[in-house]
Amino acid sequence: MVPLSYYLVLSGILFACGVTGFLIKRNIISIFMSIELMLNGVNLSFVAFAAHWHALAGQVFVFFVMVVAAAEAAVGLAIIIAVYRTRETLNVDQVNLLKL
Amino acid sequence: MISVHLILFLVFGAVAVAGAVNLLAQRHPINSALSLIAVMAALAGEYLLLGAEFVAAVQVIVYAGAVMVLFVFTIMLLNAGVEEHTKGSHVASLFGIPGVLLGSILIAWAVLRNSGTEAVAAGPWINTVSNGRPQDLPGSPETIGPLLFHEFLLPFEITSVLILIAIMGAVVLASKPPSTSSGPAKEAGN
Amino acid sequence: MPIWLYILVSIVKSAIVLLVLLTSVAYTVWLERKVVGHMQNRWGPTRVGPFGLLQPAADGIKFLFKEDLTPPHVYKPLYIAAPMIAVIFALTSIAVIPFGNSIWIAGYEIPFQVTDVNIGLLLILGVTSVGVYGVALAGWSSNNKYSLLGGLRASAQMVSYEISLGLSLVGVLIMSGSFSLRTIVDAQGGHFWGFIPRWNIFHGQIIGFFVYLIAAYAETNRIPFDLPEAETELVAGYHTEYSAMKFAMFFMAEYANMITVACLATLLFLGGWHGPIFGPWLLRAVLPVFWFVAKVFVFLFIYIWVRGTLPRFRYDQLMAFGWKFLLPVALANLIGTAIVAVW
Numbered sequence: 001m002v003p004l005s006y007y008l009v010l011s012g013i014l015f016a017c018g019v020t021g022f023l024i025k026r027n028i029i030s031i032f033m034s035i036e037l038m039l040n041g042v043n044l045s046f047v048a049f050a051a052h053w054h055a056l057a058g059q060v061f062v063f064f065v066m067v068v069a070a071a072e073a074a075v076g077l078a079i080i081i082a083v084y085r086t087r088e089t090l091n092v093d094q095v096n097l098l099k100l
Numbered sequence: 101m102i103s104v105h106l107i108l109f110l111v112f113g114a115v116a117v118a119g120a121v122n123l124l125a126q127r128h129p130i131n132s133a134l135s136l137i138a139v140m141a142a143l144a145g146e147y148l149l150l151g152a153e154f155v156a157a158v159q160v161i162v163y164a165g166a167v168m169v170l171f172v173f174t175i176m177l178l179n180a181g182v183e184e185h186t187k188g189s190h191v192a193s194l195f196g197i198p199g200v201l202l203g204s205i206l207i208a209w210a211v212l213r214n215s216g217t218e219a220v221a222a223g224p225w226i227n228t229v230s231n232g233r234p235q236d237l238p239g240s241p242e243t244i245g246p247l248l249f250h251e252f253l254l255p256f257e258i259t260s261v262l263i264l265i266a267i268m269g270a271v272v273l274a275s276k277p278p279s280t281s282s283g284p285a286k287e288a289g290n
Numbered sequence: 291m292p293i294w295l296y297i298l299v300s301i302v303k304s305a306i307v308l309l310v311l312l313t314s315v316a317y318t319v320w321l322e323r324k325v326v327g328h329m330q331n332r333w334g335p336t337r338v339g340p341f342g343l344l345q346p347a348a349d350g351i352k353f354l355f356k357e358d359l360t361p362p363h364v365y366k367p368l369y370i371a372a373p374m375i376a377v378i379f380a381l382t383s384i385a386v387i388p389f390g391n392s393i394w395i396a397g398y399e400i401p402f403q404v405t406d407v408n409i410g411l412l413l414i415l416g417v418t419s420v421g422v423y424g425v426a427l428a429g430w431s432s433n434n435k436y437s438l439l440g441g442l443r444a445s446a447q448m449v450s451y452e453i454s455l456g457l458s459l460v461g462v463l464i465m466s467g468s469f470s471l472r473t474i475v476d477a478q479g480g481h482f483w484g485f486i487p488r489w490n491i492f493h494g495q496i497i498g499f500f501v502y503l504i505a506a507y508a509e510t511n512r513i514p515f516d517l518p519e520a521e522t523e524l525v526a527g528y529h530t531e532y533s534a535m536k537f538a539m540f541f542m543a544e545y546a547n548m549i550t551v552a553c554l555a556t557l558l559f560l561g562g563w564h565g566p567i568f569g570p571w572l573l574r575a576v577l578p579v580f581w582f583v584a585k586v587f588v589f590l591f592i593y594i595w596v597r598g599t600l601p602r603f604r605y606d607q608l609m610a611f612g613w614k615f616l617l618p619v620a621l622a623n624l625i626g627t628a629i630v631a632v633w
């Protein structure tokens with residue numbers, strides 16, 4: 001039997017990797033993927049708690065988190081494409097002027 | 101206590117952590133994207149271990165099969181290359197990695213110290229199979245469905261409006277400004 | 291059933307199912323060449339064995355002995371992994387497809403299905419969604435304009451028609467009440483008025499069946515939706531740079547997808563293994579599988595028939611058709627089914 005804390009530690013590790021990626025990566029798409037990793041870590045935590053407290057609302061909330069993440073990914077990638085068209089770069093350090 | 105449950109949890113967990121670390125270590129975004137897909141697949145396995153079969157299926161269909169396809173399309177279209185190291189990224193690595201490592205070790209220690217070894221009650225749900233049909237898991241569509249359409253109806257409808265807004269926003273943002281050609285950029289925004 | 295016996299039986303079942311599936315893939319290629327040949331007023335393969343029946347074996351040997359060329363500037367890890375991804379996911383969804391009723395051996399009931407999961411249909415949808423990667427990554431890793439465009443077009447097409455595919459299945463789900471494929475087929479037993487079988491296609495899902503048919507042609511990249519891999523268009527699309535065994539893997543993946551889609555159509559719309567059952571106990575055990583295979587064969591024949599008859603769509607016509615016509619029709623079918631079910 002797997003204790004709840006193991007699931008939480010795994011979720012924490014994934015979240016920490018996501019935060020690290022967000023801080024150290026310079027490519028905007030990689031940063032976005034670290035955000036998705038953070039969301040996945042949190043989803044695992046929700047499902048683990050839903051199993052622990054026998055509350056299915058946790059799983060329903062994971063469903064909503066996934067939907068919101070999908071919507072956010074769509075709009076975020078569209079913004080990235082729009083920014084790439086004008087700035088010609090995907091490196092966040094070079095997108096530092098408000099007007100070209 | 102070594103049980104099949106623990107072994108499977110460790111296997112999927114190891115794949116997830118390896119994928120997450122690989123996402124950080126790779127310099128080309130396509131490799132990071134593939135590692136993220138591996139993480140999502142491993143997490144779908146973890147959800148199955150916790151009895152959440154509908155959520156596991158939705159994770160594979162929506163997250164690994166649609167959202168990550170969108171990421172991969174964008175990487176291919178924008179021809180993202182290998183990442184360059186700038187001064188900012190060196191500073192961030194120097195302070196960020198030890199900082200996050202310290203923070204996560206602290207949290208892991210706090211969680212493991214304060215909780216007992218009570219098992220996640222998903223254990224009894226993974227019963228032995230009889231005639232090839234496992235016992236109905238609590239996260240099956242028959243149980244999640246009523247919740248979704250009775251107690252959580254309002255959030256459900258609001259998320260559908262959210263998706264509609266996201267579709268319109270993505271199409272508008274990614275379309276070419278001067279002409280109305282529907283090139284590959286529009287497909288990436290779909 | 292003790293767990294070790296269950297694992298052993300599952301391994302044996304998986305091996306048999308895989309063997310049968312791979313042989314069917316090879317002979318579907320033969321069937322296509324013969325049928326298209328006859329439709330075009332020529333013979334098709336006739337020399338290798340009687341009626342050309344050993345042609346797939348000859349093709350297999352040819353693929354094994356061809357030179358496996360790896361172009362110099364491809365992105366090697368993905369170049370080698372993409373065909374494997376395509377084949378693995380094409381062969382995975384056969385695990386939840388039931389071929390017939392159960393048989394009893396030594397007191398244990400063994401169903402004709404590798405595993406019956408509660409969410410069988412969702413699993414097949416999931417595998418279809420992930421199968422897009424094989425195509426997209428093959429196109430990108432080949433480092434070739436034509437491959438990239440072909441791969442992107444093919445994957446965009448597959449992703450667009452997946453939605454209509456899923457929606458056409460929801461009508462069936464409303465009528466059967468479960469995602470498990472065995473339950474869906476069991477709900478189609480019996481007859482109306484004594485002789486019309488209670489298959490979903492006669493039970494109101496005729497529009498759903500046609501939406502599924504069209505979406506399936508687009509999902510498997512077959513004519514009339516095969517622009518991304520047509521030789522006259524983009525050289526050969528996403529598998530331009532592949533040779534020998536890797537190309538054979540893409541080929542196998544396409545036909546395995548066709549067979550999976552045909553099996554699914556049989557289960558969901560044509561009543562699965564239901565058909566007249568008669569005779570001694572051995573015949574009774576085998577006849578359901580025979581009816582299942584017969585219906586799958588009819589569906590594959592329609593696939594090949596359409597391939598030999600229709601011209602292909604242009605890409606923008608294809609995408610417009612998928613989003614502006616098929617999706618509203620699938621939604622209308624869903625709403626209609628839901629209204630009738632509530633009534």
